[in-house]
Amino acid sequence: AQSVTQPDIHITVSEGASLELRCNYSYGATPYLFWYVQSPGQGLQLLLKYFSGDTLVQGIKGFEAEFKRSQSSFNLRKPSVHWSDAAEYFCALGDQGGSEKLVFGKGTKLTVNP
Amino acid sequence: KAGVTQTPRYLIKTRGQQVTLSCSPISGHRSVSWYQQTPGQGLQFLFEYFSETQRNKGNFPGRFSGRQFSNSRSEMNVSTLELGDSALYLCASSSVAGPSDTQYFGPGTRLTVL
DSSP states (O other): OOEEEOOOSEEEEETTSOEEEOOEEEOSSOOOEEEEEEOTTOOEEEEEEEOSSOSEEEOGGGOEEEEEGGGTEEEEEESSOOGGGOEEEEEEEEOTTSSOOEEEOOOEEEEEEO | OOOOEEEOSEEEEOTTOOEEEEEEOOTTOOEEEEEEEETTTEEEEEEEEETTEEEEEOSOOTTEEEEEOTTSOEEEEEOSOOGGGOEEEEEEEESSSSTTSOOEEOOOEEEEEO
16 A cells, blocks of 8 residues: 655754655555645645656755665755745655646655744 | 536534535646645645546445536535534545546635534
8 A cells, every 4th residue: 555654744944954854655666656745724735746857856946856666765955945835744645647636745844043 | 618616614613413515627627626624734635536437445434425517517515514524625626536636625624613
């Protein structure tokens, strides 16, 4: 069965510091992978997605993610965090059966200290 | 282009009642999916509709149902509400049905069951 694990429930970083959020997936074939961000009281906004090709994916707001098949990982990175990046981040795995279904990780809450 | 809209944004019901939530997708989008978000279970897929047909359903009891209209608007219904149904219900739309397509999420409907 498809699954997504985000090992870190909560991460705190200082403004200007670099950020890496971890995501591991379980799926046999080439996965469809997504990172979404959710601010308090808001819906989910897509940061970036990976389907195939270049393993380093660029997204919005200065985020990037690297797909590593050997490690079944799709970690999200940002070189310099801004206070406005404080939110909850979700990694998701797309359904290979042809549907729109997404399997989400439990999320990582990011706190940014001034 | 207007985003995904969900109504109402907040809802309070009592156990045993039923509730209907509405989702209007982005103009031109034909696929609508619904998710339930709770602190304990995270984001869980409810169902997916494309061209008025349910294409996929998550692991939820029959009390949860949905439909899609010819204009792509979708409703979900929960009958005989239980306390555990308290959650944020998110709707997402995409232009075509498929795992590689980007899903755009609405702000959600916060349902509280007393």
